[in-house]
Amino acid sequence: MLQIHAVVLLYNYYHRKQFPEHEYLHLVPFCKVAVNVKPSLLAYMREIPTLHLRSLLKNQLTVTEKLIFDACNTCISLDASRVAPTMEGWPISKIAILVIDSTEENCLLLPSFTTEGVWSPIERKLDNSYNKSVNKNKRRRTTKSPLGDNLNADNSGFQRLAFASVKETKGIDQKDLIILENHTVYSLSEDKTSTLVYVMKCTKAIQVDTTLVPIRSIVDSLKGPLVQNISGNYAVCQVVGYFQLLPYADIFSDWLSRELLQNNGENVKTELCSSREKPTSTTVDRNMGSTSNIMSGKVDANNRGERCMGGLSNVLCLSQSLDEGECSVVSLTNEDKNKVTQSIPIDRDDVEKVKCYKRVTRSRSKNKVEHSKAASMIDKLQVNVSGKSDEMEGVQEEVVRHKLQIGSLEKQVSQLRGCLEEKGQRLLESMNREKQVQASLATAEITLIETKKHYDLLLESKQLDVKEICQKNDQAISDIRERFELEKLEIANFEKEKAIKLLGDMERKCDQKLIEKNEDLKQQLMRVQKEHSTLIFLKEHGKNESDLTTIEELKQFQLQAQVDMEEKTMLLRLEHDDQMAVLKLQHNDETQKLKEELTLLKSEVNALGKSEEMDGVQEEVVRHKLQIDSLEQQVVQLRDCLEEKEQRLLESMDREKQVQVLLATAETTVTETKKHCHILLESKQLDVKECQRNDQAINDIRERFELEKLEIINFEKEKAVKLLGDMERNCDRKLIENVEDLKQQLMRVQEEHATLVCIRTLSR
Structure with missing residues (x-):
């Protein structure tokens, strides 16, 4: 399939470089032309109308379509309108080695591994890791330099690969090779990539098995057109045989x-x-x-x-x-x-x-x-x-x-x-x-x-004779075909009418049986509906019973809640009374103490009179008055809290009374529903027993109906198979008879044609 990659490059780049007026063929038109020239390529391609859409998604292309697509992209990047492609920023993807013999007149070439019938130099592809070390702004081709000049870390690695590839292919050691030149040219294998070319001289005699081609003959063969018109037939020129050497044409020249x-x-x-x-x-x-x-x-x-001009x-x-x-x-x-x-x-x-x-x-x-x-x-x-x-x-x-x-x-x-x-x-x-x-x-x-x-002249005369004979034969064949088709239609219509009648009788019988069985099924459905209604009634009765049980449980919970609330309220009242008694006692004690202190102070004041200590005593009296005021405020606050608690207790008592009323009403409803549910349970138990009996009867009827239905269908199928077999046999017999008649007529026509040809040849 790599042959088609080479064909795309030869036409879209090299042929159009010589003849710019020729049209550039993209993926879709090139595939159409290739399929017209070689229809066997269709096996390696999908639908051509959808090729343009699939080209936008590379994963949808086949191997051959992808090769054509990649080759078209390389031709676009090379640009046939230019003398030489601009290779700025193109990474090195391949190394090529041109090995020249000691006379410097012959070059070592190998048959290409990718395309058949094409010569190529020793080549080796590079990994992506090598491309990172190459300078992106490298020129199209470097000048001639000896082995020791202008070598850096990148070139040394490339040189090792070049020597190793020569040794692998032809077994020539590095000591017998001298690098004369190195160049950078465009690559044909990948898009927007370059090839590093080393021109090496072999100092010893090269083996006899290798093919040495003179450089002059290579240069001569790389010139001229790709295709040549010889007496109306296009033939491939010698350039195609050196297709892979075209990027190195400038080096050889x-x-x-x-x-x-x-x-x-x-x-x-x-x-x-x-x-x-x-x-x-x-x-x-x-x-x-x-x-x-x-x-x-x-x-x-x-x-x-x-010393100054070492690199000329x-x-x-x-x-x-x-x-x-x-x-x-x-x-x-x-x-x-x-x-x-x-x-x-x-x-x-x-x-x-x-x-x-x-x-x-x-x-x-x-x-x-x-x-x-x-x-x-x-x-x-x-x-x-x-x-x-x-x-x-x-x-x-x-x-x-x-x-x-x-x-x-x-x-x-x-x-x-x-x-x-x-x-x-x-x-x-x-x-x-x-x-x-x-x-x-x-x-x-x-x-x-x-x-x-x-x-x-001979062809024109023979063509006229053949046309006349063909017209007569065509007329006879068309008449025979028309007769055969008419007879075939009559037989088919007759057999269709028979089959339609039989099918009508079968449909009528089936309809009658279906009507009878539908009536039976309607009766059974009525019974089932009655049973269904009884079952629904039983389910409702069960729900009512469950509701009664839940109501009883609620009552029990409410009674327990009331008892707990009463106990809590009693405890709170007792605690409140105790706290109030303690506060009253404390308040009385403090008031008595304060009164006693006041009496003592008054007696001291009267005894001392209006002395200098009177001021301190007055201050103490004022302080005691302030304490008394604060205690009175606390007493007022405690009274307010007691009043609020009493109000809350009253509200809780009202709520308890309302709950008791609701519980009484619920108890009455529960007793009534219990009585009603007992009655419903007894009736539903009877209905359930009847439903079970009805289900058994319905299952028996369904089994009988299915057995009868299968027997009827099998019987009708056997009848239809027999009728169809008879119809096919009759049709086959008639077809065989018609075919034999046609063969006899064709034999007659051929004999007549042979006699006419013999007569015309004799007349000439």
């Missing part, structure tokens, strides 16, 4: 262009050196002193530059090496350059190489200005370094090394010339083959047109 730049730069340099005449070597010898001094200063400058790419290193080679070689004339360029044949395939070389020359011209400034600095340094012979020897060794490099470059130029000549011959051969193929195609098209015309 950049790798190839870098190799071409290096090879072209070296070849052009050797061509320039070889085209020079021998006398120019004297000028080189004359200028060796100056160039050696310049080179010595340049070595120091390069050593300083290497290989393309810039290539341009610098070309500029250093030019410092040791005298510039050629324009005529020599024209001769060299005329001697190199230019093919269509090498146009890109020339463009790349032009870019390098432009960058070289810019660097010459910088080198002129550096030369002025070197002249100043030359005065200080002139006495150092050791440095001169090092420069001479470098000159010798440059000469050896020039010789190797000349050899490479000669090899390139041979390759270019071979390519020219191959191009001529391919052009001749194309002409031959075009001529053969033209002749084939002419013959096809003539044969098509001839076959069209």
